[in-house]
Amino acid sequence: MVVLSVPAEVTVILLDIEGTTTPIAFVKDILFPYIKENVKEYLQTHWEEEECQEDVSLLRKQAEEDSHLDGAVPIPAASENGADDLQRVIQAVVDNVCWQMSLDRKTTALKQLQGHMWRAAFTAGRVKAEFFEDVVPAVRKWREAGMKVYIYSSGSVEAQKLLFGHSTEGDILELFDGHFDTKIGHKVESESYRKIANSIGCSTNNILFLTDVTLEASAAEEADVHVAVVVRPGNAGLTDDEKTYYSLITSFSELYLPSSA
Numbered sequence: 001m002v003v004l005s006v007p008a009e010v011t012v013i014l015l016d017i018e019g020t021t022t023p024i025a026f027v028k029d030i031l032f033p034y035i036k037e038n039v040k041e042y043l044q045t046h047w048e049e050e051e052c053q054e055d056v057s058l059l060r061k062q063a064e065e066d067s068h069l070d071g072a073v074p075i076p077a078a079s080e081n082g083a084d085d086l087q088r089v090i091q092a093v094v095d096n097v098c099w100q101m102s103l104d105r106k107t108t109a110l111k112q113l114q115g116h117m118w119r120a121a122f123t124a125g126r127v128k129a130e131f132f133e134d135v136v137p138a139v140r141k142w143r144e145a146g147m148k149v150y151i152y153s154s155g156s157v158e159a160q161k162l163l164f165g166h167s168t169e170g171d172i173l174e175l176f177d178g179h180f181d182t183k184i185g186h187k188v189e190s191e192s193y194r195k196i197a198n199s200i201g202c203s204t205n206n207i208l209f210l211t212d213v214t215l216e217a218s219a220a221e222e223a224d225v226h227v228a229v230v231v232r233p234g235n236a237g238l239t240d241d242e243k244t245y246y247s248l249i250t251s252f253s254e255l256y257l258p259s260s261a
C-alpha cells in the first residue's frame, strides 16, 4: 500500500465532500436530481415562508450578477398582479436553478436553496448519505491521534450537517470539529483557506486539505496549506502533470500520521 506521511506540523485535516468523502455519483445521481424533480413544487408550497423568500432574493441577486453570462436566466421581482404573475416568477426561479445546475455552479444562492430542499428528504429518511468505506474509520483514527477534523464543501453548512447526520453509517456529525462553506469564500480562492485557518485559530501550514479538485488544491497550496489530491472511482481524470505534481491518495487509510505511530 502507498503511504503518504502527514507533516508533523499538521494538526487539522480539512475535508472536501463530493469526490473525497462521498462518491460523485451520490451527489449527481441522487441529490441533484432530487432538486430538479422537486424545485417547482417546493417553491409553490413554501413561497410565502420567510426562508423561501430569502432564498429567492439571494437567487435574484445572483441572477443580476450573472446577467452578462451566456444563457443566464433573470428572475423578475414578484408584483401584486395575481396568480399568473406569481407562476411566471416561480418558473423563472426554476429555470434559473436548472441553468445553474446544468453548469454545476457552486454559488452560495444555489447551495442555500438546495440545502433547504434536502432537509425534508434527509430528515424523513428518504435519502441517506454515502461515504467511501475508508472514510469513517480513518476519521475516527485521526481524532484518536489528536487531530481536529473539519469539512469544507461548496454544499451549504446546513446541507453538510444533514449529510453527516443522516448517512448509511448513522449520525456521524460528532466526528467533525466544524464546517465551512462558500460563505467563507470560494474553494478555488486562496484567501478562503487563510480565513479558515484564522477561524480555526491555527496557521495555514497546520492544515492538510484533502480534495479531488486540483484547482482547489492549488488555491489551498498557495495559502501554504498542505494538500493531497484524492483519487476515487468516478472522479474526473488528472493530467500527467497533475499526477506528477500532487501527492495522490486513493483511500484515507493511505495517510500516515507520525503522531499515531
Ligand SMILES: CSCCC(=O)C(=O)COP(=O)(O)O
Pocket: 016, 017, 018, 019, 027, 031, 106, 111, 114, 152, 153, 154, 155, 156, 159, 160, 163, 187
Ligand atoms: C451536502 S453537500 C452536497 C454536495 C454539493 O452540493 C456540492 O456542491 C459538493 O461540492 P464539494 O465542494 O463537496 O465538492
Ligand SMILES: [Mg+2]
Pocket: 016, 017, 018, 019, 020, 211, 212, 213
Ligand atoms: Mg469535491
